[in-house]
Amino acid sequence: MPVQAIKSVATSRNGVGAFILQCRRLDFHYCDWAGSSRGMNKLLTSSLLPQQVTTKYPATEFRISSRPNKHPILKAYYINGNTKAICVRNLEPAQIIQKAELLLQNSGIKNKKIRGKNVVSQNESVRGIWSPLHGGLKNV
Amino acid sequence: MKAVRLLRWSGSVLSPRTRPEFFPIRQSIHLIQCRTQATAAATIDHIEEASDLSPSQPAYIPEDVLTRLPSPPIEASRTSAKLAALHARLSLPSRLPIETLARTLVDQTADHNPKFNNSSFSVLGNDLLAYYTSEYIICQYPRLPLAVVFAAMYAYCGPKALATITREWGVQPAAAPGGEVDPGFLQFMRLPPEPQPERLGPELVSTQSAMVASPNNPNIVEKRRRSISNRTVYDDEFGEPKSSGIEQSIDLSQGVTMEKASANFVRAVIGAVYLHAGRAASKQFYKDHFMSRQLNMASLFQFRTPTKDLSKLCAREGFQPPIARILSETGRLSRHPVFVVGVFSGKEKLGEGAGSSLDEARTRAAVAALKSWYLYSPLDWKLPSDTEEANAKQWVPQMVDQGDVVV
Numbered sequence: 001m002p003v004q005a006i007k008s009v010a011t012s013r014n015g016v017g018a019f020i021l022q023c024r025r026l027d028f029h030y031c032d033w034a035g036s037s038r039g040m041n042k043l044l045t046s047s048l049l050p051q052q053v054t055t056k057y058p059a060t061e062f063r064i065s066s067r068p069n070k071h072p073i074l075k076a077y078y079i080n081g082n083t084k085a086i087c088v089r090n091l092e093p094a095q096i097i098q099k100a101e102l103l104l105q106n107s108g109i110k111n112k113k114i115r116g117k118n119v120v121s122q123n124e125s126v127r128g129i130w131s132p133l134h135g136g137l138k139n140v
Numbered sequence: 141m142k143a144v145r146l147l148r149w150s151g152s153v154l155s156p157r158t159r160p161e162f163f164p165i166r167q168s169i170h171l172i173q174c175r176t177q178a179t180a181a182a183t184i185d186h187i188e189e190a191s192d193l194s195p196s197q198p199a200y201i202p203e204d205v206l207t208r209l210p211s212p213p214i215e216a217s218r219t220s221a222k223l224a225a226l227h228a229r230l231s232l233p234s235r236l237p238i239e240t241l242a243r244t245l246v247d248q249t250a251d252h253n254p255k256f257n258n259s260s261f262s263v264l265g266n267d268l269l270a271y272y273t274s275e276y277i278i279c280q281y282p283r284l285p286l287a288v289v290f291a292a293m294y295a296y297c298g299p300k301a302l303a304t305i306t307r308e309w310g311v312q313p314a315a316a317p318g319g320e321v322d323p324g325f326l327q328f329m330r331l332p333p334e335p336q337p338e339r340l341g342p343e344l345v346s347t348q349s350a351m352v353a354s355p356n357n358p359n360i361v362e363k364r365r366r367s368i369s370n371r372t373v374y375d376d377e378f379g380e381p382k383s384s385g386i387e388q389s390i391d392l393s394q395g396v397t398m399e400k401a402s403a404n405f406v407r408a409v410i411g412a413v414y415l416h417a418g419r420a421a422s423k424q425f426y427k428d429h430f431m432s433r434q435l436n437m438a439s440l441f442q443f444r445t446p447t448k449d450l451s452k453l454c455a456r457e458g459f460q461p462p463i464a465r466i467l468s469e470t471g472r473l474s475r476h477p478v479f480v481v482g483v484f485s486g487k488e489k490l491g492e493g494a495g496s497s498l499d500e501a502r503t504r505a506a507v508a509a510l511k512s513w514y515l516y517s518p519l520d521w522k523l524p525s526d527t528e529e530a531n532a533k534q535w536v537p538q539m540v541d542q543g544d545v546v547v
Contacts, residue, residue, distance in 0.1 A: 002449045002547045003514075004442040005286035005291030007343040009301045012308050017432025020229055024310040058228035061221045061324075079310040122434050133480045133494065135467045 011122070021059040022108045025077040026100065029067040034090035041070035043093035052097050057104050074100055078108025159253065160208075169489035171351045174520035201319075209319025211251040211327055217242035222324025229411070230309060232425070240416060247401045249394075250317030255309055258408035265411030269297040270377040272426045273523065278540060279521045281437060281513050285544030286368045290345045290379035298378055299403040305429065306402035329395030345379050346440065365518060414486035419528060438511055445547065446506035450483065450490070452511065452545040460486040462487055462509070464502040467492065481505045514544070 002094040016022055043049055044064060054062050068075070071089040074096070078084070084103055088096045108129060153199045156294075188366070217223050217239050227241055248257040248356045261359025277289055284292070295301060306326070314325035321327060322365055369429035371379045414422035443449060450462050462483045471477040482492045491512060 001154040002443070002445075002452075003285040003287055003544050004444065005285070005345040006442050007291055007297070007298075007345060008295050008435070008440065009304055010295045010435035013306070013432055013434050014308075016230060017428035017430075020309065024225065026227070035214050059225055061225040063221070079308065090443075121437075131480075131494075133470060133478060 001086045013122075014033075020079070021057065021104070022079050023057075023060050023076050023106060024062040024079050024102045025063065026103060027075040027077075028062070028064045028072075028074065028100075029070070030064070030072045031068055031070055032066060034069065034071070037072040038094055039090065039092045040088060043096050046093065048093055048097065049060070053100055053104075060104060072096075074103055076103035076108075078104065078106070081106045082110070146337070146361035159256070180220070190406055194451070206319040210253070211246040211256055211317060211324040212242065212319055212321055214239050214242070216264060217323040220322055220324045220403055221462060223321055224325060226311065228311070230425075230429075232409075233413065234454075235419045235421075236413055236416040240412050241409070242323040244412050245323065245402050245407055246317070247326070247396060247404055249329040249396050249401070250327040261411035261415070262404040262413070264405075264414060265407030265409065267424070268410050268414055269407060269430070272423065273297050273430065274377065275523050275525060279523055279538060280517050281515060282518065282539050283543070284430050284437070285441075287345050287379070287512070287544075288369070288374065288440050290377075292437060294345070294378045294433050295440070298435065299399050301433075302403035302406040303399040306405050307381060308401070309406075311402070311405065326401060327397075327402035331395040331397050333397050333399065342442070387449035397430060421526065437515055441514070443507055443510065443512060446510055448547055449545055450506045450509055453510065454485055456545055459488075462490060462506070466498070466501075466506060474497065483509045516541075 014022075028040070029041045031126070039140060071087050073085050073087050075083060075085040084106060086099045086103060088099055091099070158386050170408065201215070205533050206213070212295070219243070220238075223238055223242055223245075225235070227238055244258045244261055246257045248254070248259040248333065251257045254260060270293070273293055276294075277284065277292045313330070314321045314327045317327035317329065344491050368379070374382070376382050410422060410426065413425050447462075447464075454460065454462050459510065462485050464481050464483050467480040467482045469477065470477045472479075477496055478494055479492045479496070479501040480492065481498065481504075481506040483490045483502070491507070491509030492506045493501050493506075495501035496503050522533075522536070523540060526532055
């Protein structure tokens, strides 16, 4: 047998063909009694939520549930299995929407410092790798 | 190619979905109606029928009825946020109704009734996936050896790849199937994952003889030598033996692994897109979700005797026999020498490789030469399925090489 073949799996490149929003579910938790939920309750009862959040992100499942005697939070579930939560106590509706968008547009990966690391590519270098054995050889 | 009339065809595949055995005749008629719905590519009649029904439907189905159903009722899919989100996340065409998407998530081990599970969709989707992938691979790399074609097929649309795609689409499995489950979950009877044999090297496209179902009678199992060329005839698209009919019936009663169920789901989605939105939409869906994936073809090769292969290849193609020559070297007498060797056929350099011994460098050079031959890709290539469109250009036959050398 001349050539054998190695089984592997092609890796995804999100956004090259289809783009899949990584936030699959976002929970709004509120409390009916506590004052820290005032902004959250105002948001949930107003038309701001469908206008500015839910219709803009149809790829995410939204859930609203009460969490009595606790601060209001936003909790996002991502495709990679991670969850991220933000406490939105004492925030105004506009600020809560900002926080919701932060979670919705997030990739779900743990935050990392970038700090000028090298760019890593899956493609081969177009220019090739410099070799000390090719060209410019000097005879001593 | 004559266009198939999709609506008519899909109508016969997706016949009206009723489940009379669950609703005795004495029970109220509206319950029967609410389990009756045609998800065949929604003709206007059906839409009107459904909208007529909706006011008379009950607000909810009682729990005892729900728990007796093997898979969620059709009405549940219209109110499921999970399902709507999945539809939007995959940017599925709007002509694909949400009820059908719910059906693609029901495996045949969850619901044995073929009108309610995804088996018919997945058969169609599997054929489409194999067709699109194979034409893409063969047109882009017309000289690939057959074993590598099988490996590339496996990498793009093998069960493992499809299970990964299911995960990346954000589809989650239900703990157990049932009528009360949210239809946005993947529903199947679960088996533990298959044990993976311990291997030292990478997993290869197998070449050994195996117990294979006889091509004439699937119930007879015989030992057959599986050469690479006879697998194009007898085996499936990944060069694996086709599973016999007996095996499948046992699987159905016990359950399936997560991998198999998710592979069937992805295939079913493709099949459903094809039936409801047509050829162009399914091809676009395929391009977006499958062809956009990254696969390094050069990493699929594994050579045993590259220098021998290369000399055979040169003999077959009528080139002068390959000769390895040192191009440059450093530190021959040191602890870490580097040799750069080129393989030449006459004056043409076929390949080049560097290694810490002359033999290693020569082998690498031969591998590079073989890969550059096998991985030839024409600059201007076209897929046969592109000519199916209405205003497509005339098909120009393309070169497909005779394949790898036989050593």
